[in-house]
Amino acid sequence: MDADVTIIGAGVVGLAIATELSRYYDQVFVIERHEHFGMETSSRNSEVIHSGIYYKPGTLKARLCREGRDMLYRYCREHDIGYRKCGKLIVATQKEETGQLEEILYTARRNDVADARMITVAEAAEMEPHIRVVQALFFPSSGIVDIHGLMQSLENESANREVDFAYGCEAKGIKQDSGNHAYIIHIQDTDGSFFDFTSRYVINSAGLEAEKVARMAGIDDPQYKTWFWKGEYFALLNGKHKLINRLVYPVPEPNTTGLGIHTTPDLGGRQKLGPNTIFLEDGKTDYSVDPAHAKEFYRKARRFLPFLEPGDLAPDQAGIRPKLQKPGDPARDFIIREEEKKGFPGLVNLIGIESPGLTAALGIGRYVRSLLQKYD
Numbered sequence: 001m002d003a004d005v006t007i008i009g010a011g012v013v014g015l016a017i018a019t020e021l022s023r024y025y026d027q028v029f030v031i032e033r034h035e036h037f038g039m040e041t042s043s044r045n046s047e048v049i050h051s052g053i054y055y056k057p058g059t060l061k062a063r064l065c066r067e068g069r070d071m072l073y074r075y076c077r078e079h080d081i082g083y084r085k086c087g088k089l090i091v092a093t094q095k096e097e098t099g100q101l102e103e104i105l106y107t108a109r110r111n112d113v114a115d116a117r118m119i120t121v122a123e124a125a126e127m128e129p130h131i132r133v134v135q136a137l138f139f140p141s142s143g144i145v146d147i148h149g150l151m152q153s154l155e156n157e158s159a160n161r162e163v164d165f166a167y168g169c170e171a172k173g174i175k176q177d178s179g180n181h182a183y184i185i186h187i188q189d190t191d192g193s194f195f196d197f198t199s200r201y202v203i204n205s206a207g208l209e210a211e212k213v214a215r216m217a218g219i220d221d222p223q224y225k226t227w228f229w230k231g232e233y234f235a236l237l238n239g240k241h242k243l244i245n246r247l248v249y250p251v252p253e254p255n256t257t258g259l260g261i262h263t264t265p266d267l268g269g270r271q272k273l274g275p276n277t278i279f280l281e282d283g284k285t286d287y288s289v290d291p292a293h294a295k296e297f298y299r300k301a302r303r304f305l306p307f308l309e310p311g312d313l314a315p316d317q318a319g320i321r322p323k324l325q326k327p328g329d330p331a332r333d334f335i336i337r338e339e340e341k342k343g344f345p346g347l348v349n350l351i352g353i354e355s356p357g358l359t360a361a362l363g364i365g366r367y368v369r370s371l372l373q374k375y376d
């Protein structure tokens with residue numbers, strides 16, 4: 001056997017899994033098709049540490065977000081990774097929205113986000129003097145993190161425990177080698193050559209490609225059908241970034257799949273607005289930002305950022321969420337499944353790891369280990 005465990009994908013989730021599993025297995029491989037870790041969704045997001053308020057109680061999203069959040073803050077402190085527990089406001093800008101704040105607070109309490117609280121207009125104005133608000137919820141445990149620093153630290157920690165990273169290597173096939181209780185993984189590297197190796201366990205943490213990788217192994221489950229949703233960001237210009245200190249979110253619009261265009265500070269002091277939610281019907285990865293969407297951003301954000309002028313926004317980055325729902329479908333949970341029941345013992349699929357995947361990453365690592373524990 002060449003490896004005990006092979007992890008396909010070196011995004012923040014694959015790296016967190018590698019770090020966790022390297023405590024239990026001698027030979028852990030990470031296969032990544034790019035030349036570096038974190039070249040896809042993990043470098044194209046808001047870098048927010050979510051407190052875990054929106055998710056249906058009892059779901060993996062709710063549980064792993066809460067556990068992952070606490071683990072992440074601890075990890076950042078212990079490994080000297082940049083983060084700021086800046087807190088988050090969800091603001092109602094008209095009386096009709098205040099009922100939604102009550103609903104969010106109720107879900108937050110059911111998800112054990114104990115520090116969430118309703119605040120007065122005066123308190124909100126003290127925290128953020130430049131926003132418009134009629135009522136707000138405050139979440140002290142939300143924050144932001146330097147995700148590149150986090151991924152670098154996870155890679156270093158794994159490498160120190162002898163995890164092997166194969167960059168520029170794309171998994172092209174996975175075959176079961178039942179006699180040996182293993183999998184044969186067929187790889188193509190950047191110069192076009194192919195090679196195979198065997199692994200006792202396989203973890204499919206391939207982000208946007210996870211459904212495809214599952215199919216590659218022979219698992220064609222309609223529940224794993226993944227839809228791509230783009231999220232664009234615009235940077236705040238003309239010194240306006242200095243007028244906001246925290247994460248400020250609107251009340252989510254009904255029937256949308258995002259959290260609403262919100263402010264996202266980064267550790268360098270910049271502010272972005274975003275992301276919006278654009279369904280990519282053709283399933284292609286398109287990271288362009290349409291400058292014409294500045295109008296929509298302006299219109300939506302000006303409701304709670306009254307100082308905003310049309311010229312204050314410049315196209316920034318975009319990221320793509322792998323969601324398990326298409327427009328009109330209800331929200332779906334993460335799928336993180338060890339596939340013994342389907343006849344694939346020791347193969348773990350992670351499908352639909354959209355937000356809060358960054359916040360949950362360390363919790364996901366621990367959860368994946370728990371799924372393999374029965375084989376010890």
Ligand SMILES: Cc1cc2nc3c(=O)[nH]c(=O)nc-3n(C[C@H](O)[C@H](O)[C@H](O)COP(=O)(O)OP(=O)(O)OC[C@H]3O[C@@H](n4cnc5c(N)ncnc54)[C@H](O)[C@@H]3O)c2cc1C
Nearest residue numbers: 009011013033042045046048171207231319356357358359
């Ligand atoms: C716009 C946006 C905003 C978000 N904001 C937040 C936020 O504020 N907070 C939060 O908690 N979460 C947020 N998220 C979610 C978070 O970014 C993701 O859940 C997380 O980055 C997923 O990490 P991953 O490792 O699963 O995927 P990825 O980072 O996509 O990594 C998967 C890796 O697998 C590799 N791969 C794929 N196929 C193969 C193959 N066949 N062989 C080898 N390698 C392969 C890819 O190259 C890639 O590097 C956001 C997402 C988006 C899109």
